[in-house]
Amino acid sequence: MERRVLGRTGRLVSVVGLGTWQLGADWGDVDEDDARAVLDASVEAGVTFFDTADVYGDGRSEQVIGAYLADNPGHPVTVATKMGRRGPQDPESFTLAAFREWTDRSRRNLRTERLDLVQLHTPPTAVFSRDEVYDALDTLVAEGAIASYGVSVETVDEALTAIARPNVASVQIILNAFRLKPLDAVLPAASDAGVGIIARVPLASGLLSGRYTRETTFAEDDHRTYNRDGSAFDVGETFSGVDYETGVRAAEDFTALVHDTLGETLTPAQAAIAWVWQQPGVSTVIPGARNADQARANAGAGSADVLGPLFASGVREIYDTYLREKIHDRW
Known part of the structure; x- marks a missing residue:
């Protein structure tokens, strides 16, 4: 799998990483044996970047x-975690x-x-402009508690505000075929500043x-059920903020685009993942996986050939x- 430098961390990471929200909570139950199987399959497939957070399943x-x-010493895995959602969402905290x-x-x-990378976990907008926040993060680096820091x-x-700070190593942002706005300004600014982009x-x-x-249902404890109206956290995290009916229609066209332009070489999921990491400025993309087969399939997108201009124009048309009109100005 191709590897890229993750911004100011200086670390080489796989272009397809692993998001581990689903190993903690909010996606239905995943038992520990299945969770470890996902990690094992990912590493065997060349993944060298795990993204987690202190609130995923309360740790x-x-x-x-x-x-x-600890059971597999020597694996060249960079682990990024996140902090900031355990307390009140008040900038003073x-x-x-x-x-x-x-x-x-x-x-x-x-x-x-020492933590490889710690990211502020989608804090209140005002936090991104506070000098004392970055001073505190610099102190943790100086003390050796963390190697680098970034923001989600x-x-x-928010991304552009953080990119302007001299010691921010990475920015994690939603980027997919249904969320194109970061392509306009965030990716170019990050590339110019040497800041890594983690696409979630x-x-x-x-x-x-x-x-x-339209008939698909999800478990009650799955955020795709309980957060469709944004009552638990930012609705942009669930289906990228797209209402489900519209999302299904757009997804049908995306699947047709994959079949028409790529044939059977990639599944729709693999094509979606490959499209993200092939955007200039992206360091790594972090799909989740609930089982080992999904983890292997996701990682397989990391060696996909460039998808080509016809596919790119099709994504833009969808x-x-x-x-x-529904979401571009929201985030």
């Missing part, structure tokens, strides 16, 4: 990764003391003295896999037809 995702890497508490907990969960954002404006939600919560219909 369960971090703990599973920490135990797995983002202090050095809180950061120390949160990173100490993540270090215990991940069984490491909801909006393009590459399958629009599964819509781009082509497996869902976006313009179904989605631009």
Whole structure:
């Protein structure tokens, strides 16, 4: 699998990583044996980047990764975690003391003295402009608790604010065939500044896999059921903010585009993942996987040939037809 430098971390990471939200919570139940099988299959397929957070299953995702890497020493895996969602979503709560508490907990969960990369976890917008926040993060680097830091954002404006800071190593943002806005300004700005881009939600919560219909249902504890109105967290995280009916129609056209332009060489999910990492400026894309087969299939998109201009124009046409008017100005 191709590898790229992850911005100012200086680390080489696989262009397809692994998002591990689903190993903690909010996607229905995934037991520990299945979770470890996902990690194992990913590593065997060439994945060298795991993304997690301290709130995924209240630390369960971090703990599973920490135990797995402890049992498999020597794997060249970079682990990025996130912090900031354990306390009140008040900019005043983002202090050095809180950061120390949160990173100490993540270090215990991940069984490491120094965290590879810590990202602020979609905090309130005002946090991205506070000098004291970045001073605190710089202190954690100087103390050796973290090697590098970045941010996970909801909006393009938040991303651009963070990219302007001199020590931000990476920006994590939603980018997929149903969320094109980051292509306009964020990716060029990040590339110019040497900031890595971690692309999340590459399958629009599964819509781009082509497996869902209007009749598909999800478990009660799956965010695709309970967060469709944004009552639990930013609705942009669920189906990329697209209403489900519209998303299914757009996904049907995406599946047809894959078949018409690529034949049977890639599944719709693989094509969606490959399209993301092939965008200039993207360092890695982090699809989730609930089982080993999904993990292997996702990783297989990391060696896909360039999809070509016909596919790219088709993605743009689908976006313009179904989605631009509904979501482009929101995030």
